[in-house]
Amino acid sequence: MIDAYDHLLPQYREFALLPDGERIEWLRRDRWISLPQAEMALSRLEDLLTYPRRGRMPCLLLFGPTGMGKSEILNRFAQLNSSSYDKRAGITNMPVVLVQMPPTPGEADFYAELLMAMHYAQYENLRVQTLRSLARRTLSEYGARILILDEIDKMLAGTGREQRLFLNAVRFLTNDLMIPIVCAGTEDARIAVLTDPNLADRFGAIELTPWRNDMALRQLMVSFAGLLPLRKPSALDDAAVRQRVLALTQGVTGRIFRLMEVVAIAAIRKGREMIDASSFDDDDLLLPLVSMQVVANSRKVVRRRAA
Ligand SMILES: Nc1ncnc2c1ncn2[C@@H]1O[C@H](COP(=O)(O)OP(=O)(O)OP(=O)(O)O)[C@@H](O)[C@H]1O
Ligand SMILES: [Mg+2]
Structure with a gap:
């Protein structure tokens, strides 16, 4: 069974077997990730x-x-x-x-x-x-x-x-x-x-400079794909994903971690069990995470449109 999760790094495969509640708790736990x-x-x-x-x-x-x-x-x-x-x-x-x-x-x-x-x-x-x-x-x-x-x-x-x-x-x-x-x-x-x-x-x-759309960010996304306890392979090595992640977080590490936690939890709850570019389109999920600056900017755009 565990071998079925070969999209995950070997040391993380056992966590994909856990029941939903425990996987969510695992995602919320603090852990050091080498960056x-x-x-x-x-x-x-x-x-x-x-x-x-x-x-x-x-x-x-x-x-x-x-x-x-x-x-x-x-x-x-x-x-x-x-x-x-x-x-x-x-x-x-x-x-x-x-x-x-x-x-x-x-x-x-x-x-x-x-x-x-x-x-x-x-x-x-x-x-x-x-x-x-x-x-x-x-x-x-x-x-x-x-x-x-x-x-x-x-x-x-x-x-x-x-x-x-x-x-x-x-x-x-x-x-x-x-x-x-x-x-x-x-x-x-x-x-x-x-x-x-x-x-x-x-x-x-x-x-410490914010993440940019470069090889290091690609590697970070690939490592998320290998460690998040989801049962199907995610499509995180994708330019559209990187752009969405940067737009939603301004490349701030803490926000990227929080964003990935939220989309991974949603993937478990909805039974989708994987993350791809479309996972970042759910406004209800993501709006609370988006920085005040982005919210302020989009309000400006709306106001400009309304004018
Ligand atoms: N290497 C890492 N491994 C795991 N999580 C990390 C790592 N770096 C940052 N984070 C996540 O980012 C969040 C913010 O990090 P941290 O509190 O260290 O920021 P900070 O630079 O000290 O911010 P502030 O200037 O507000 O004190 C952490 O709570 C943690 O979730
Ligand atoms: Mg601090």
């Missing part, structure tokens, strides 16, 4: 992890539009280099410390967030100087080899002075601990980090 830009970013992060300590550590800025998969890459990296506990020595080793930026770039909030990422809970009512040295000491005790700050664009919510103080704190940590810092965020974040000349100098950058 060219993401793999490139991961290998740059690995390089930083093994970088020898020296006076001026190289840092990295990972930036790109919302939904392009920045946080997925960082979480994956943290998972691949997760912390361990040495029972005998009673020491936690946390090579990768991943911190979400607090909603405002206050230094105290930042250190509190950093301590929380290292499971340190008693930092209430402490002064900024104490928090700073506590954060510094804990990073060093945990053997942190890389510090990652996600959603760095949140710092733009602060005043100019707060932003400068925050960037100073970042610089202090990388100089003092001699570890690389990775900042991730949108294009605005890039501009913000690069306004500090001392930081601009040492930050390399990786940009």
Whole structure:
């Protein structure tokens, strides 16, 4: 029976046998999928992890539009280099410390967030100087080899002075601990980090760019055809499919994944069991997914037509 699903990659065939409800649940589950830009970013992060300590550590800025998969890459990296506990020595080793930026770039909030990422809970009512040295000491005790700050664009919510103080704190940590810092965020974040000349100098950058109609997108569609648990072969290596997917998602990774999930679930529910270009024509299904921009543009067209 399982051999009948030879349109799927061998490791995914068993899932096509599952009842509809379980296949839908499988589709909705989070899973890491290897993508060219993401793999490139991961290998740059690995390089930083093994970088020898020296006076001026190289840092990295990972930036790109919302939904392009920045946080997925960082979480994956943290998972691949997760912390361990040495029972005998009673020491936690946390090579990768991943911190979400607090909603405002206050230094105290930042250190509190950093301590929380290292499971340190008693930092209430402490002064900024104490928090700073506590954060510094804990990073060093945990053997942190890389510090990652996600959603760095949140710092733009602060005043100019707060932003400068925050960037100073970042610089202090990388100089003092001699570890690389990775900042991730949108294009605005890039501009913000690069306004500090001392930081601009040492930050390399990786940009995640939206998908285009090229070989990489073709490969992505072919891999969806090989892994979505549908019982009949899909026709995803098709120029019309690629055009529809790009038009509906503007090439944003998160939207492409969501779109494929929705059309695959519809293919199961309707008993069609495959996806082709016509699967992307169902407005009821797709409209909620279409970005505000596309909706706004089509309204403009309608208005123009009406005029
Ligand atoms: N490599 C991947 N494997 C599986 N799913 C992915 C991958 N990359 C992105 N996604 C999907 O895209 C969604 C958006 O990704 P993510 O949250 O990482 O974007 P982001 O760039 O951090 O956006 P923001 O700037 O809004 O924080 C994820 O929830 C996930 O569903
Ligand atoms: Mg994110």
